Amino acid sequence: MENNYSLSPTARFLKKHGMHSAALFYQSLNETLDRRAGRTTRFHLDHLNVPTYQEGQRLFVTFRDHIAANHNEDDVENYGCQVDWNGVCHLDATRFGKLAEKVENAQERYSMNLVRENARHMYHIPHHIRYAHGGWHHTVDFRKLFKQGLKGYQIEIQEGLMEETDEEKRQFLRGMEDTLIGLIDYVERYKAYLKTCLQEKSEDPCLKGLVEALERVPFEPPTHFYEAFIMHQASMYFGNAFETGRLDDLLYPYYEKDLVEGLITREEAKSLIRELFEDIEKRIGHPGAVHVTIGGTDASGQASYNALTLIIIEAIRGLRTPNVTLRVRKDMPKELWEALLENIGKGYGQPAIVNEELFLKGLVEQYHIPFEDAVDYVMGGCSEMLIQGKTMCDSTWVSYNMLEVFEDTFYNQFLNCDSFEAFYEAFKKDLHVTIQDMGRQINIRQHTEGLHMPTPLMSLLTGGCLENRKSVLGGGASYNFDSTDIYGSTNAINALYTVQEFYKGTFKGLQPEAFLESFATNYEGREEVLRKCQGILKFGNGGTELEHLAHEVMGFVFDEMKTLVGYRGNGQFTPAIIGWINWMINGEKIGATPDGRKAGEPLADSAGPMQGTDTQGPTATLGAALSIPQEDCLGTCIVNLRLDPRVFKTVEGRMKVEALLKTYFAEGGNQLQINVVDQERLEQALKEPDKHRDIIVRVGGFSDQFVCLDPSIQESIMQRIVHG
Structure with missing residues (x-):
């Protein structure tokens, strides 16, 4: 200009x-x-x-x-x-x-x-x-960046401009060229500044190491661990995506090489990773925005656990963020089980664990993702599922509240139905209509974002955009998901089962109008109805009929969501039950319901039982969660489980926990988040928060300091049953 x-x-x-x-x-x-x-x-x-x-x-x-x-x-x-x-x-x-x-x-x-x-x-x-929209989730295409560096991107863009004849696509490439030039020039300016600092601080080994690394990265592929580490951290910053992807898998080849050559020690690598995690914790205003995914499978189908997997489990101890998720295969090494159980037993709440076989099978068979890409699945944000470096994922966040849909069906259809079957069909029709409407609304938003938000840096560093000549929000990414988060599923199941019990005659002498009025008046003067609703069998305590109903209705919801087609590129919907903190917010806007809730009370915080209602032990709790077809909920399907700290004090107790977790995954469990904290300590933390800032708890897809949580969330966490 x-x-x-x-x-x-x-x-x-x-x-x-x-x-x-x-x-x-x-x-x-x-x-x-x-x-x-x-x-x-x-x-x-x-x-x-x-x-x-x-x-x-x-x-x-x-x-x-x-x-x-x-x-x-x-x-x-x-x-x-x-x-x-x-x-x-x-x-x-x-x-x-x-x-x-x-x-x-x-x-x-x-x-x-x-x-x-x-x-x-x-x-x-x-x-x-x-x-409403909850945000975007994506990771930088680390593999491509590590393979060719920013100069490789320059060559790719220049070759594209020589070959491309479509003027709109050429202009996209010109925009990417400008972005890349600006990026390279910025790093060069930063490096020049650091060199002037080095003239004054020539004895500073950290400064010298940073300058030496920037002589190569991010322009060229890294050759050593520290170069790869700097390349990785810089690209997170540039790509506007503080998601680390498969950190252990990405950095291990460089770590292994440097370890053999005596250029790094285990403690040095652990110190760098811990420093990165601490910086992320300071950078992010609220936990749940950054995710580290470790373990799992490589492109050949072999286990992808390594020394850095263990180091990361150790490095996250005592931090609320980033989220760490461990991909658990049946052949996961014993030392990783021991490290996992040590973290959980000490109340760190990290890492969460996911079922490797279930996710890979679902991605390949349901979403038709090639195996070599499927093995690179990672979690983003709280727990949204992505293919590393190649995905733009929306999170619908507060969007689909099953209990809110049930409430409208209940008030509009209950008095018109003379049987549970008729009411259930009316509910399923409303689920169908609202899910389809949600899909249309999401696509309107995605279309509008594609028109108005070109996001050049994100587009440059997301796989597929340069090849497709489209921005990441315009459908350029190789994969486009909407993590369709479902709230109130457990409450809707319990409410539906209570209505079924009403038609069976459990509420003897109570007319339909009076039954309905009980909820419209928030049980005022109807305390007997409230007691009876609360006394009916709840999800998490066995009951073949109840669990069959849960399986059927959630399968219907998941199937409906998977029929939706996203606006962006090859857009697909991945049903999820994550929760974040909106199980509180979504409960506030719903009146009293037949599951025994009073108006404004919270919803269930995950795909598991409603807080405080699972009284039959951890096996029954997880058995109920398994009645949901979790293989169809790849968004993901979180279950929060609270265990008694005393269980972890003996070898036998830890072995039983390991067996419980392995069995849950073998039977089709999707993901688990485990809290281990004594009720007395939580009560003390409420009285003296400054003395208990070390207590970390899993909330809904993320961990946080217990004393920093909203009082309503604290209360709900304390209501979770502690299982022995």
Whole structure:
């Protein structure tokens, strides 16, 4: 942008008033959004302040550096208009409105209105509040980056421009080229700055090691463990994805080589990984946003456990985040079982465990993912399932509340049904209609995001986008999932079973109208109905008929969700029961229900029993969870299990826990999150929180410090039955 005559009138107007990113974005409206956004991203990278080095720093960018590394070269006159790294225009209407005083002619007035209206529409993503959006999940394509480095991306883009004839696709590649140039130039500036620091601090081994690593990475493939570590951490930062992927699998070849050559020790590797985890914990405002996946299977079908798998299990001890998930095969080494049980027994809540055979089978057979890609599945965020480096995954977060659907069916259909079969059919029809409606709403949102959010850095580093010549939100990723999180499933099962009991005559003498009125009035004056509802058999305590009902209704819901087709590329829906913290929020908006809940009370926090209702021991609890067809819930299907700390005090007790977990997976369990903490300690933590900040608990897809949780969540966790 060397002279104003090469700019559109709108760009000249914006540049004249100091809005440089917006001027670049509006340089030509005849260009594609991807081309314009790439130019803007390069501008931000060109002006991004390099972080200040502090003695002893070993990470590429730390939490402290990330906060400081901004720039003030944009919107210099403070008119409130900037286009960000993702190509999205942020506009403060009040500040931008003051620009009207500076408008000199009709053309400038048109430019001002154009920018204002475009910004407004970018933020207007139509969807029903019932199906709100929870966020994106993806990982950088680490394998590709490690194989070819950023210079390999340069070659790929240049070759693509030579071969590509479609103008829109060429403009996508031009946008990626700008983004990549900005990225490389930023690293070069950072490296030059560090070299000047080295002249003054030549005895600092950490600074010397960082400079030496940056001589090679991220431009070229790494050759040593520290180079691979820096490449990995830098790409997480650049790709706007603080997901580590298969950290042990990615870094192990470099660790093994350096260990043999005497260039690294086990403790040095563990120290680096711990430093990364601690930095992630500081960086992320709320746990549940970053995931580390370890163990599992390699592309040849062999076990993929290694020395770093064990190191990571040790390194996460005492931290609330990142989430760590261990992929458990039947042949997982004994030392990893021992490390896992030690972590769990000490109350760390990490790692969660998933059933390797179930996930691989489902990904290949249900979602038709080639085995060599399926083995690279990882968890993102709380527990959303991704194919590492090749996936854009939406999380529908608070979107599908089964108990809310049941509530509407109950009030609208119950009095019209003369049998449970009729009511159940009415409920299934409502499930079908609402699931299909949810799919349409999600696709409207995805379409709108694809139109307005080009996300150049994410697109550059996500597998499939360069090949498909599309942005990651425009459907460019190799795989596109929607992790369709289901809430209130256990409550809906219990409520449905209670209605069945009503039709059987369990509530003798109570007329349908009076039964319905009991819930509409929150059991006021109907305490006997409440007691009877609470006394009816609950999910988690056996009962063939109840578990058959659970299997049937959840199978119906999962099958309905898998019929949905996503807007992005080859979009597929992966049903999930994760929970996050919304089992609390979603309960607040629902009145009293036949499962024995009063108005506003929480929902079940996972696919397991409702908190406090599983009284028959851990075998019955997990047996109930197995009645759900978890193989069809690859989003994932979390079960929270709370065990008595005394169980872990003996070898025999730990062996029994190991046998319980192995049996659960052998019978078709999907995922387990285990809390081991004494009830008395939790009660003490409520009284003296500052003395008990070391208590880490699993919540719903993530771990957190017990004393930092909302009181309502604390209370609900304490209601979980402690199993011996």
